[in-house]
Amino acid sequence: MHGSAGALLACKHMFPTPAWDEGLDEAQLAVASHGAGPLVVVAGAGTGKTRALVSRVASLIQRGTAPERILLLTFTRRAADEMLSRATNLVALRSDRRPWGGTFHAVAHRYVAAYAVPLGLPTGFSVIDPGEAGDLMELMRGDYDLGGTAVRSPRSATLVDIYSRCINTGHRLHEVLEVDYPWCKPHLDAMAELFGAYTARKHQAALLDFDDLLLYWRALLSEEDLGRHVAEMFDYVLVDEYQDVNSLQVDIVRLLAPKGRGLTVVGDEAQAIYGFRGADFHHLRELVLDFPDASMITLQRNFRSRQGILDVANTVRPNGDGVGLRLFSERGRGVKPSLVHCHDASAEAAAVVERVLEAHERATPLREQAVLLRAAHHSDLIEVELTARKVPYRKYGGLRFLEAAHVKDFVMTARLLDNPHDEIAWYRLLRLHQDIGPARARALVGTALATPDVLGDWPQLVAAAPAAARSALAGTLDKMVEARSLPAPGRRAETVVAAIRPLLVGRYPDAAVRLRDLERLAAAAAKAPDLSSWLAELTLDPPESTGDFAGPPHLDEDYLIISTIHSAKGLEWSAVHVPHVVDGFIPIDMALGTADGLEEERRLFYVAVTRARDELYLYVPLRMPYHRRGRDDRHGFALQSRFLEEEVISALDVVEQPVPRLRVPVGPVPAKISVDLSSLWA
DNA sequence: GGTAACTGGGTTTTT
DNA sequence: CCCAGTTACC
Numbered sequence: 041m042h043g044s045a046g047a048l049l050a051c052k053h054m055f056p057t058p059a060w061d062e063g064l065d066e067a068q069l070a071v072a073s074h075g076a077g078p079l080v081v082v083a084g085a086g087t088g089k090t091r092a093l094v095s096r097v098a099s100l101i102q103r104g105t106a107p108e109r110i111l112l113l114t115f116t117r118r119a120a121d122e123m124l125s126r127a128t129n130l131v132a133l134r135s136d137r138r139p140w141g142g143t144f145h146a147v148a149h150r151y152v153a154a155y156a157v158p159l160g161l162p163t164g165f166s167v168i169d170p171g172e173a174g175d176l177m178e179l180m181r182g183d184y185d186l187g188g189t190a191v192r193s194p195r196s197a198t199l200v201d202i203y204s205r206c207i208n209t210g211h212r213l214h215e216v217l218e219v220d221y222p223w224c225k226p227h228l229d230a231m232a233e234l235f236g237a238y239t240a241r242k243h244q245a246a247l248l249d250f251d252d253l254l255l256y257w258r259a260l261l262s263e264e265d266l267g268r269h270v271a272e273m274f275d276y277v278l279v280d281e282y283q284d285v286n287s288l289q290v291d292i293v294r295l296l297a298p299k300g301r302g303l304t305v306v307g308d309e310a311q312a313i314y315g316f317r318g319a320d321f322h323h324l325r326e327l328v329l330d331f332p333d334a335s336m337i338t339l340q341r342n343f344r345s346r347q348g349i350l351d352v353a354n355t356v357r358p359n360g361d362g363v364g365l366r367l368f369s370e371r372g373r374g375v376k377p378s379l380v381h382c383h384d385a386s387a388e389a390a391a392v393v394e395r396v397l398e399a400h401e402r403a404t405p406l407r408e409q410a411v412l413l414r415a416a417h418h419s420d421l422i423e424v425e426l427t428a429r430k431v432p433y434r435k436y437g438g439l440r441f442l443e444a445a446h447v448k449d450f451v452m453t454a455r456l457l458d459n460p461h462d463e464i465a466w467y468r469l470l471r472l473h474q475d476i477g478p479a480r481a482r483a484l485v486g487t488a489l490a491t492p493d494v495l496g497d498w499p500q501l502v503a504a505a506p507a508a509a510r511s512a513l514a515g516t517l518d519k520m521v522e523a524r525s526l527p528a529p530g531r532r533a534e535t536v537v538a539a540i541r542p543l544l545v546g547r548y549p550d551a552a553v554r555l556r557d558l559e560r561l562a563a564a565a566a567k568a569p570d571l572s573s574w575l576a577e578l579t580l581d582p583p584e585s586t587g588d589f590a591g592p593p594h595l596d597e598d599y600l601i602i603s604t605i606h607s608a609k610g611l612e613w614s615a616v617h618v619p620h621v622v623d624g625f626i627p628i629d630m631a632l633g634t635a636d637g638l639e640e641e642r643r644l645f646y647v648a649v650t651r652a653r654d655e656l657y658l659y660v661p662l663r664m665p666y667h668r669r670g671r672d673d674r675h676g677f678a679l680q681s682r683f684l685e686e687e688v689i690s691a692l693d694v695v696e697q698p699v700p701r702l703r704v705p706v707g708p709v710p711a712k713i714s715v716d717l718s719s720l721w722a
Numbered sequence: 723g724g725t726a727a728c729t730g731g732g733t734t735t736t737t
Numbered sequence: 738c739c740c741a742g743t744t745a746c747c
Contacts (some may be wrong), residue, residue, distance in 0.1 A: 316736085477726080
């Protein structure tokens, strides 16, 4: 079934060249034509690892593997979709016979939904995001001595982070607190109790958080017979970005590919940027050690960037870890990247926009350029400047569409149709009504959960509500009953929007805009097979930019990309602009405390730099506001980033951005000017 | 006891 | 922009 590389070469002389190996270099070809033994590919940035993976999938199919017996796990759904459609194009497959692919979480969801019954889960379970997990923690933490402000106690978002870290790393709570949250140590016992109760309460409400999806998938795979059956559904498992997996994901991979058979992982330790989420790049090394028969292929020919950019990248690249990989360009020297010194943050914003427009003049479209930032709000001033100069842009990362209050209102209300046990959804929906605050909502949630079929029997819930809220609540519930009776996802979603419309109109001054968002969302839902799985997928893979639901972009539409470095992973642009290359921003101040944190910041900088194909600009403002936002606009001197070591700077062309000077326009001067205040005291 | 409206202080990265 | 804390009103 698995032809060797030799047999493959022989075939090439007899048949027209198969499309999948066209233009591959030796190392990429070795990846594509590798057999079934475990394979570790160490791929530096821009070395064509996507091509190699795509070709491998195509090659496996051509060598006789059934497409549906291949599983491709990637970091984002977009990456999976892109790779799978490229691979299937190479071998011209029927669309119903495609390989499996997606993020760990998305694939987990499919399995967990399909095997809900043996896993002991209710079939109507809902998937909640970390924000909603925080809502549930918030509801509970008061009962576990973690509320109030008498003692400094962790916020609910922090509690979710800690909980999640325990699960994703497999470390015990006290270890996690010791290493990552030492200031929370006094709350150890309270947290242990809270976390136990949180797990139970989620289960009761038929809610699965992101971590649960992985936990249940692992549980399924660990089960003696069923697990083996599920794992045996795949002959090949390919995992991209393996440096960013956590130990739970490692377990899943190991269970899917016992002894590494059919396993391919691709990664680069120098691009590990998800340590804060429990990822550990050592997993990549460990795989090589654990499977002595693993083959290792290193890709270091860079097809993306000019050598000038790689000179910077090679000096920034952390040398302690990794394999001492150095990147060599296949595309010539190019222009030397610039380090632009600016007077202050607003001069920097002007300098960025100026260079964006210059590159645009030189025929680099806006969408071939990106501004990459450490944190989403670092783009404030640049956005102001872009707006003032009418440069269109789209922003990725940071505040998400799904976090917008009205979208959550809609999603959670819609979820209640299939899962009436969802107490956070009830809580949110009830709070949306006038005269129902935290306390009454809490009581009403109790009533709702105690009523066997609340939606069928809604007058009971209305009767328990305060008189002032009854008619509104009756209206909401009545519409929801109607929505529940409609099977078509589009109509169902529309009716949910209708149910909450009066509530939103009362709550948000800009309700009209928000309702339009929801109508678009409902229209998108119409294309899904059913509403509840569509909602789960929306939660797992939310639209990344605010523009994503504005309909398909025009072909000739051009806009600059603004993105966090994290969201830019795996992407590339002709020109890349990195502002704020200043200590406290890159590296960010929050990460300065630990050596590990600082190393991750360096890798982040490396990722940013290696996104550029032809032009790279780093910007250093010499003065920065003390506070990143808000009323205090005092400035202090900024320290150039500690990552800009001498060796890095020598690979850069240092430019001083002239200080903008205020010019007072001088017109015709009158003969005599006088200032007379005498009338004030007369 | 409970809700709504206002104020002042603070903001990393994401499946 | 989101939060916790305060205050005025039911």
